Amino acid sequence: MNASHVSHAYELRFNALFEDRRSFSFPCDATGNVDMDSMGERALNNYLYARAMMGLEVSWPDVRPSTAH
Template sequence: MNASHASSGYELRFRPLFADRRAYAFPCDAAGHVDMDSLGERALNNYLYARAMMGHELSWPDVISSLPH
């Protein structure tokens, strides 16, 4: 993960549209850009899956602050 994404304090969160599904969250910058090169193989596969399932199984993502308030 590059330093700008690691220290940005944001995550891109995909929420499930159905109760029996899981949510996905990935580190991102304030604009919601995920550094795909910094993700491990499993995280990258999950990220690509989440993007493909937007509107089908998952909501459009939100950029959420991951820093404590």
């Protein structure tokens, strides 16, 4: 997805299922599309990890208004 077409008014949020684990959130559009091409290496690795751990360590993601300004 082309970065110029992605609005960062939303975030894709993966909540931790366990108290001692971390949650993840990533900029996305209103339908939950994340621009993986514009991510740095660390963010991309975290995104791929969160996707792989859905239902195991993190919840299925929710699209919500971004808390970043």
